[in-house]
Amino acid sequence: MSRQTFLELCQWLTPALQHQDTPKCRVLTVEKWVGIAVWKLATPDSYRSVGQQFGVRKASIAAVLMEVVRAINALLLHRLVRLGDPDAAIVGFASLGFPNCFGALDGIDIPICAPEHSGGRFLNRKRYHSMVLQALVDSRGRLLDIYVGWPGSTHDARVFRNSGLCCRLEAGIYIPQREIPVGDTTMPLCIITDAAYPLRP
Known part of the structure; x- marks a missing residue:
């Protein structure tokens, strides 16, 4: 800084x-x-x-x-954290080979000291204590949404299902509603994730 x-x-x-x-x-x-x-x-x-x-x-x-x-x-x-320009994110992902993409989503384990009397809940699959931070980023890796606080033993899909981002996406109020031609079909905007997340509309 x-x-x-x-x-x-x-x-x-x-x-x-x-x-x-x-x-x-x-x-x-x-x-x-x-x-x-x-x-x-x-x-x-x-x-x-x-x-x-x-x-x-x-x-x-x-x-x-x-x-x-x-x-x-x-x-x-x-005042300072707000959703970036959706069109710039879409163009950015298209230049990386993802033509109908708005963002990339994943979870990461943040190491913590084990809380008293509940350490087992915070023990992740890699065998250290953590909290899960879920982040949605644009094509340049800039944060669009974060959600943190679930114990390290929690699966990424469960964290996502309980996040405000999931609610806003399902309500159709987070990503602009538009379809983009891809080949000979049209597709709505999507968010790319790894296999831990379910395929959802």
């Missing part, structure tokens, strides 16, 4: 993260809050390691991270 991007992010998040000092506690600067969160999200470092890096108690790192993520969701999610 460039310094300019970092400072711009801090400026956007200041209304939600600016706190007042109290006689017993000196509050961290917005830059430090955002720096801690960006560092933790970008690296596999432990809370202890991040705390040492920023001179903050280990116990504070999780609270700082959650508050910054909440601020990002509240202030920036709908």
Whole structure:
């Protein structure tokens, strides 16, 4: 992340993260809050390691991270994350040899520490604890939709079936409704996936 991007992010998040000092506690600067969160999200470092890096108690790192993520969701999610140009995605996939494609969908296991008393649910088929993140991307790998939170033992098809993306696709309100000629037939737009996902309209 460039310094300019970092400072711009801090400026956007200041209304939600600016706190007042109290006689017993000196509050961290917005830059430090955002720096801690960006560092933790970008690296596999432990809370202890991040705390040492920023001179903050280990116990504070999780609270700082959650508050910054909440601020990002509240202030920036709908402002900065939006569906890209559907026509550009279609053209991009056509140039890659998929003429009727809107996006590519798959799930990935995000490693986590096993939660107490429920570690078995989070143990994935590769035998490590994780949460499943489902992502829909365009032809350039840019995120169009993400859905995260299911335990690592959950099959990709089940995650998809319970996602908001599935509901929007079935309702016909996510992808533009159009058919594209492919050879001597016409096909609706599609999303490509691997064999873990069922073939659905």
